[in-house]
Amino acid sequence: MICPHCARDLRRTERTGNVCGHCRRSYALDPKTNPLGLHDLRVRRVVARLTRAGEIRVTPGQLWYALSRRRLVKSEATSGCIAAALFAGGITGVIGLDEDLVLLHIASVALLLLTAGLVLMRVAGVGKGIPPQSREAFRSGPLVEWKKLYGELPPGLVDDGRFPRDSRPAAAERRAVLLCPDPSVAAFLAADGLPGRYGVVLAEDMHEVSAHCPDGPVIVLHDADARGHLLVREAREALPGRRVIDAGLSLRSVDGMPWAVPYRDEQDKPDSATMDRLASGVGLTPKELRRLARGWRFPLVGVPPARLLAVVTRVVERTIRAVDPDRRRAASVGFLTWPQAPAQGPAPAGER
Structure with a gap:
């Protein structure tokens, strides 16, 4: 590996105890001692790609997927x-x-x-799609080692250890709700200013939707997994009379995307009751149901961050415009409708 301080190429015998044998400085990660094969320079390089060199901020959950991505396509039999x-x-x-x-x-x-x-x-494909390290283990392992040495997360990362509840707009300014069970995605959207910019409340569950925004449309963000597909149905059942917009992922929507590599969790497969509900009216094909039953999924944290932010922003803008008369009038004369190039996410990070 390359020393992140003096840039010397270090053999295993030259880096005992995570200390460079040349400059005698410590580094956080050694590729031989963690399941993802990480070293400090690779983490910094991938963070720079995800953040577009500091244009946006991202979360450890998004970094975990980017660093795991190339390992997900490999079988155990290499x-x-x-x-x-x-x-x-x-x-x-x-x-x-x-x-x-x-x-x-x-x-x-x-x-x-x-x-x-x-x-x-x-x-x-034995072993294919199984992350070598879970998101929780990544947070409690490599990220903890990083913070021990450098004192903080890599520049550009914001903490996603809890759901962001301090970024909610004032009650009078709340126009819609973003129902998003994943703290990583919610922290990402909050860090990049979306709630305050559009008067949107981030909610972790159905109770928070009603408590913090009793009316207005509800935009549901979810992973492409069994629970995600059911979340939209549950929101519509729990919130009769309110507009519920499905802005989440499905395996069908990401199939064939070069940046979208699904993974599976053998320990978290949906139970038979969940699969029965999915089979009765969610609109999934038999093939999709079989994949979901085997634990296959694709998370929102796997979408390139710039692409995810652009797509969610467009959905929120259209939703707010539909319920806000001032924004509808502005749109009718061209305001907020400047021509924009299609959102192109960055090349998949974590490849090197």
């Missing part, structure tokens, strides 16, 4: 494992033929069978 097993099996077999040793013949057959098994695992 090309290196397959090649190593095949090479060892071939060499053992050749030596066994020359020496006529039964044990080497057996070892060669075993290694070749192992190779075949690894190939089948790779084809079947």
Whole structure:
């Protein structure tokens, strides 16, 4: 790895105890000692991409996905494992033929069978889509080590350890609600000023929607997972008479997007009752239901931050314009309707 201080290329023996053997300065992360293979320079590089060199601020949840992304597409049976097993099996077999040793013949057959098994695992995608480190473990592991050394989060990151409730506009200025159960996404939107700019209340659950904004439209932001698809239905059932707008993700909407790599959680699959509700009127295809039942999902924190902010802003603007007569009049004469280039998110971060 490269020392983040003196830029020297360090071998493993030159960086004992997370200390550079040349400049004698400490660093936070060693790629050999954390599941994501992180080092300080990579974290800084990815944060710079996510924030567009400081134009916006992002959260640890968004950083976690960006750093995990390239590992999600890999199977547990990597090309290196397959090649190593095949090479060892071939060499053992050749030596066994020359020496006529039964044990080497057996070892060669075993290694070749192992190779075949690894190939089948790779084809079947065993281990694919499983994060090497959970979002919670990332926050309590690498980020804690970073803060111990540098005293704060990487520049450009805002804390998402709690739902942001101190960014709500005054009661008289509240025009709509953004229902968003993910504290990372809510903290991101609050840090970039969206609630105050548009008079929008960020709510974590249905109770907060009614308590802090008893009327007006409700915009639902959710992940592409089983709970997310049900959240919109639950909001409409719990808030009869109010306009509920589905602004969340679905596996269908992100399918084929180059930046969208779904993941799965074997420990958090939806139960049968949830799947029964999903199958009865949410509009999902049998294929989508099967994927959700297996735990596949795509989170809002996986959307490139600049793209996510632009899309949510457009939805909020259209919603506020529909309920605010002053904004409707302004839009009719061209205000707030300047031509804009399509929102293009940054290239997927975390690739290097």
